[in-house]
Amino acid sequence: MFKTILFPLDRSREAQEAIAVAIDLVQKYQSKLILLSVVETPDLDAEVLEDPVMQSPDAIDQLLHSAQDLFAQRGIAAEILQREGKPAFTICDVADELNVNLIVMGSRGIGLDLEHTTESVANRVINLSPCPVLIVP
Numbered sequence: 001m002f003k004t005i006l007f008p009l010d011r012s013r014e015a016q017e018a019i020a021v022a023i024d025l026v027q028k029y030q031s032k033l034i035l036l037s038v039v040e041t042p043d044l045d046a047e048v049l050e051d052p053v054m055q056s057p058d059a060i061d062q063l064l065h066s067a068q069d070l071f072a073q074r075g076i077a078a079e080i081l082q083r084e085g086k087p088a089f090t091i092c093d094v095a096d097e098l099n100v101n102l103i104v105m106g107s108r109g110i111g112l113d114l115e116h117t118t119e120s121v122a123n124r125v126i127n128l129s130p131c132p133v134l135i136v137p
Helices: 013-029 057-073 087-097 121-128
Strands: 004-008 032-040 078-085 102-106 133-136
Touching: 004 013, 004 087, 013 057, 013 102, 013 133, 032 057, 032 087, 057 078, 078 087, 087 102, 087 121, 102 121, 121 133
Parallel strands: 004 032, 004 102, 032 078, 102 133
Antiparallel strands: none
């Protein structure tokens, strides 16, 4: 059913909590797993300051390899992919490009601040995705 699953991740608690769901789905459907992290393009007009770590290719590379090791401990081979851009658009572009069958992600990442009305990356992905999206609270 889900031949290829895309798991976008950042440093958020919600992304970490979504790992268990991704593991279960990959094992159940024997899916190919692609881990994606986006090096964020700085938004000079943003009201909310973005996480500077997510703007560092080296930090993103370390995050992806740590996640890949975590999945490997559960017997899951995961492909890693690093892209640059705006997270929601990049996630959806990658899903379309790679013919992904499902995107699994946390409900909100580090870019959403409760004091502001900034729309979450997860909400944008839901609205733009070329495939089903499973949001893990």
